[in-house]
Amino acid sequence: MTHRTSRVNGPAVLAVAVLFALPPTLAHAQVVRSDAGIGTTNATAARDLFRSDIGGGTVPGTNGSFGGLRREINWDGVPASSSTPNNLAANFFNTNSPRGVVFSTPGTGFQVSGAVGDVVAAVNFGNINPQYSSVFSAFSAQRLFTPIGSNITDVTFFVAGTTAAGLTSGFGSIFSDVDLANVTSLQFFDAWNGSLGSFMVPNVVGATAQHFSFLGVSFATPIISRVRITTGNAALDASRSDQNGNLNDLVVMDDFLYGEVVGTVVPEPATWGMLAFGLGALGLAARRRRLV
Incomplete structure (x- = not known):
């Protein structure tokens, strides 16, 4: 009987199977930019x-595009008909002004x-609570x-003006009136809804004047499919004041900035499993051939 030895096929195929079975959410470098002040x-x-x-x-170019590399939203072009007391359509910035973002919230x-x-x-x-007119300020x-x-x-990304996930x-944002530390945050998610990390927005301690914070996080490659923004520790409300005995920290947002959204084809988890199974079977077959 002749024994043939292969030191490439089986292990290599299995390594490829493991590589393709794991979503590529690890080892992505981050650059964090943040600061706050009066x-x-x-x-x-x-x-x-x-x-x-x-x-x-x-x-800036059309629909907040900067050189085809970055988009910005500063809200100021939103018409009065889409401003308070009316709600802004969640897809306004993917339809009315197509910039590749759609919003969602557990609220109303x-x-x-x-x-x-x-x-x-x-x-x-100030239409929600008269106090807010002097608490918040536009950047x-x-x-x-x-x-x-x-x-x-939640900010979910799409190829601008389409329903194609991107x-x-x-992503970064300006925040108005961040008083408490470790409360307001950005959490980033990949295409598999896996967390890429949570980052805290810097605060200004003891400020009585209007103040602003910025937090922006960038990655080496386009990998962010959704960003969850947590603003303060409570929602705006007619009966809720800011800094009520240092219990409430009410925060609102101004400018959004983010990299141009690119399309992606992401296999379903079941597809990854089938691919891993198939490649694993090829590796097993290769091993059996070595023993013949």
């Missing part, structure tokens, strides 16, 4: 570094704050963004 200086500096990380320059919807000149709405969500005049009935916003390489 006024806009600190947040602006961190935002500009994040802009450089994901690229696109400083000149989203609102963009009123601006000077809007007859029916006070600025900075880029004049509108802000918040979920209603919850302090959680991925981005980074």
